[in-house]
Each structure stands twice: as C-alpha cells, then as structure tokens.
Amino acid sequence: MLDPSRIRDPITDRLATLRDDERAIEGLPVRLVVSLVVGAACLSVMLNLVNGVGSLAASELDVQPRTEVVETGPQDLTLQVVDAEGGPVSGATVVVDGGTASVDGVATATTGADGNATVSVEPTLGANQERGTLSLDVKPPAGGSFVDRRENSHVLVIRP
Structure with missing residues (x-):
C-alpha cells in the first residue's frame, strides 16, 4: 500500500x-x-x-437642429428631439443657451407630436470672434422612459 x-x-x-x-x-x-x-x-x-438595470429600459435623447450653421442676428431654430432609434419624442423641453456665442438669456420650447420645437434666438459674437456655438440641451418628458446623459449637438454661429 x-x-x-x-x-x-x-x-x-x-x-x-x-x-x-x-x-x-x-x-x-x-x-x-x-x-x-x-x-x-x-x-x-x-x-x-x-x-x-434601471437604465436598460431608458432611451437616450438627442437634439438634432434642422439648420446646423446660422448667422448672427434674429433666428428661428427648428430643433427635433429624437430617441435612440431616431423616432420623434413629443413633450420634451429643448433649452438653447450660449456656448461660445452669446444669446440674451436662455430660450426654451416644448416639442410637439412630430418631435419638433421652434426657438427664437438672437446669437451674437464677440468683437474679434468669427464663429461660436450655441449649446443645445433637452429635458425629457415627465413620466417617460427617456434620459439625456450625453452631450447634445451644437449650432455653429458665423459672422455674415
């Protein structure tokens, strides 16, 4: 053994x-x-x-401007809020604020059934500034399964 x-x-x-x-x-x-x-x-x-687990059911929102380049002066921006699949989202609040371009205050609008919102802004640039950006943000509709965690698109402002 x-x-x-x-x-x-x-x-x-x-x-x-x-x-x-x-x-x-x-x-x-x-x-x-x-x-x-x-x-x-x-x-x-x-x-x-x-x-x-909590965010698996949530869909990321994005703001897509119809016009990505605008000149200084009074503008009506049409912005569409879409979900991760590209579908329009109604009831979302779009916020336009000055990035490197200036606007007088903050402009907001709520999207309709087609996901579009129109915001009136008057962007301006500094004396030696040839271009700047407007910052776009979105607040998801209440009670929905949407989130806005990533940075959204910008609108480029140029001098005419």
Whole structure:
C-alpha cells in the first residue's frame, strides 16, 4: 500500500515526503493573486450589470437642429428631439443657451407630436470672434422612459 505522506517527485522521479516538498509554498502566493484579480474583475462586471438595470429600459435623447450653421442676428431654430432609434419624442423641453456665442438669456420650447420645437434666438459674437456655438440641451418628458446623459449637438454661429 502507498504511503500518502510520500509522493513521487516528477522532476527527479524519486519518492519524496510532503515535508521536503517546497513547491506548494512557492505557488500559493501566485494562485492567491490570480484568484484575487479574477474575483475583482467578476465583481466589477456584476456591479456594472446591477447599476445598468434601471437604465436598460431608458432611451437616450438627442437634439438634432434642422439648420446646423446660422448667422448672427434674429433666428428661428427648428430643433427635433429624437430617441435612440431616431423616432420623434413629443413633450420634451429643448433649452438653447450660449456656448461660445452669446444669446440674451436662455430660450426654451416644448416639442410637439412630430418631435419638433421652434426657438427664437438672437446669437451674437464677440468683437474679434468669427464663429461660436450655441449649446443645445433637452429635458425629457415627465413620466417617460427617456434620459439625456450625453452631450447634445451644437449650432455653429458665423459672422455674415
């Protein structure tokens, strides 16, 4: 019968005792580090899945201007709010604010059934400024499954 305290060393092909075998001590820290790294990676993936559960049903909104380049002076901007699939969204509030171009205050409008909203603005540029941008933002309709987390499009303002 084989004595369980004695093992065959595969390198020297001789019998050795467990007391003489030091390889387990060398391999243990490496195995612990690998287990820790794999466990941390799995935990990170699971936490991302749990955090994303609430937003899986939510659709990202975007504001698409009909005219992307305008001149300074009074303008009526037509803006369409669309969901992630490109469908129009009604009841969203569009906000136009000065980016690197200036506007007098903040202009807002609510989208209709076709997802369009018209905003009246009068963008101006600084004395030595040839172009600037108007910042577009959208507030999703109440009670919907929409979110606006990403940056939206801008309208480029140029000097005539």
